[in-house]
Amino acid sequence: xxxxxxxxxxxxxxxxxxxxxxxxxxxxxxxxxxxxxxxxxxxxxxxxxxxxxxxxxxxxxxxxxxxxxxxxxxxxxxxxxxxxxxxxxxxxxxxxxxxxxxxxxxxxxxxxxxxxxxxxxxxxxxxxxxxxxxxxxxxxxxxxxxxxxxxxxxxxxxxxxxxxxxxxxxxxxxxxxxxx
Amino acid sequence: xxxxxxxxxxxxxxxxxxxxxxxxxxxxxxxxxxxxxxxxxxxxxxxxxxxxxxxxxxxxxxxxxxxxxxxxxxxxxxxxxxxxxxxxxxxxxxxxxxxxxxxxxxxxxxxxxxxxxxxxxxxxxxxxxxxxxxxxxxxxxxxxxxxxxxxxxxxxxxxxxxxxxxxxxxxxxxxxxxxxxxxxxxxxxxxxxxxxxxxxxxxxxxxxxxxxxxxxxxxxxxxxxx
Numbered sequence: 341x342x343x344x345x346x347x348x349x350x351x352x353x354x355x356x357x358x359x360x361x362x363x364x365x366x367x368x369x370x371x372x373x374x375x376x377x378x379x380x381x382x383x384x385x386x387x388x389x390x391x392x393x394x395x396x397x398x399x400x401x402x403x404x405x406x407x408x409x410x411x412x413x414x415x416x417x418x419x420x421x422x423x424x425x426x427x428x429x430x431x432x433x434x435x436x437x438x439x440x441x442x443x444x445x446x447x448x449x450x451x452x453x454x455x456x457x458x459x460x461x462x463x464x465x466x467x468x469x470x471x472x473x474x475x476x477x478x479x480x481x482x483x484x485x486x487x488x489x490x491x492x493x494x495x496x497x498x499x500x501x502x503x504x505x506x507x508x509x510x511x512x513x514x515x516x517x518x519x520x
Numbered sequence: 521x522x523x524x525x526x527x528x529x530x531x532x533x534x535x536x537x538x539x540x541x542x543x544x545x546x547x548x549x550x551x552x553x554x555x556x557x558x559x560x561x562x563x564x565x566x567x568x569x570x571x572x573x574x575x576x577x578x579x580x581x582x583x584x585x586x587x588x589x590x591x592x593x594x595x596x597x598x599x600x601x602x603x604x605x606x607x608x609x610x611x612x613x614x615x616x617x618x619x620x621x622x623x624x625x626x627x628x629x630x631x632x633x634x635x636x637x638x639x640x641x642x643x644x645x646x647x648x649x650x651x652x653x654x655x656x657x658x659x660x661x662x663x664x665x666x667x668x669x670x671x672x673x674x675x676x677x678x679x680x681x682x683x684x685x686x687x688x689x690x691x692x693x694x695x696x697x698x699x700x701x702x703x704x705x706x707x708x709x710x711x712x713x714x715x716x717x718x719x720x721x722x723x724x725x726x727x728x729x730x731x732x733x734x735x736x737x738x739x740x741x742x743x744x745x746x
Binding site for chain 2: 355357360361364365368369370371372373374376377384385388389392393396407411414415417418419422460463464466467478481482483486487488489491500503504506507509510511513514517
């Protein structure tokens with residue numbers, strides 16, 4: 341994490357609204373792009389606003405060893421957006437945040453790969469290199485908000501196949517990003 | 521859920537693609553089994569890169585204004601309310617934090633107030649009954665009466681209005697983790713009796729409206745029962 345980002349987090353913890361504005365100016369477009377992709381134009385604003393506020397409320401729990409502020413924020417945006425998608429179909433929402441379960445130490449910091457893939461072209465190329473079925477599996481779940489069981493039904497495949505498809509997709513993405 | 525089942529689900533978990541029940545089961549397993557940490561971090565790392573593939577979009581100008589207004593409104597509400605900030609905690613860590621210093625203990629009946637700085641508490645022992653009277657520095661008082669013979673607790677609180685959208689919630693702490701004793705309205709005196717024969721402590725926290733299934737903020741007050 342860069343020094344100025346660390347200072348931004350420190351100021352955010354002190355409830356500095358200029359820090360919130362700075363954070364928004366830095367990552368608002370990326371957050372809005374992701375939210376809009378998942379929930380559409382109309383609800384993206386609410387998702388983004390709630391994500392920034394959630395990040396601030398949890399600023400004390402942010403640990404730069406486990407990822408950058410951007411990853412932290414985009415993970416929240418994704419979770420909030422998926423909740424909106426599931427609410428539309430009266431499916432129960434997720435209640436937990438993924439970062440809660442990321443290890444404090446050991447393993448690779450989640451942001452390591454994000455740093456490698458910090459190039460839209462690179463991650464898109466890795467996605468487009470996936471076999472069609474795996475690409476669709478990622479699209480339907482990560483961007484479409486389907487659960488793995490719903491994805492299996494949609495793709496008319498057994499649940500076990502759907503699970504392994506997602507696993508293979510992530511493993512292949514990881515490998516491709518590291519190689520590129 | 522077994523380790524083998526978890527391994528099958530890790531990718532879906534990292535992508536947020538489990539239903540609520542599966543996710544809760546996976547979460548329960550992952551919170552106690554550290555052997556999946558490294559792989560989960562890897563999977564989560566890949567999932568995080570997917571967000572970077574999306575084209576940036578310019579949000580409407582009004583969103584920036586709305587966000588800052590909402591932020592300042594919440595900050596302002598917090599200043600009126602000297603509560604600890606909201607933080608989602610893992611239940612198993614709820615009382616394992618070093619700042620919880622046990623203040624009081626008695627030979628027969630141990631009733632310890634784990635006092636955060638916001639509380640000044642006085643312990644009184646009277647036969648089979650112990651009473652904690654606590655004064656909240658931001659205004660308000662609380663009394664917790666613990667009857668040793670039947671292990672029941674009577675809680676009387678007079679607390680300031682919680683921030684908008686938040687409520688007080690009382691918890692019994694059991695070996696399996698916290699169990700809600702109910703929502704405690706802050707603006708009125710509330711008394712309730714709860715069967716706490718197997719409980720190790722009673723706690724109060726601030727939770728979102730409607731209450732939480734598990735505590736999501738630092739406790740305001742914890743009374744340990746023994």
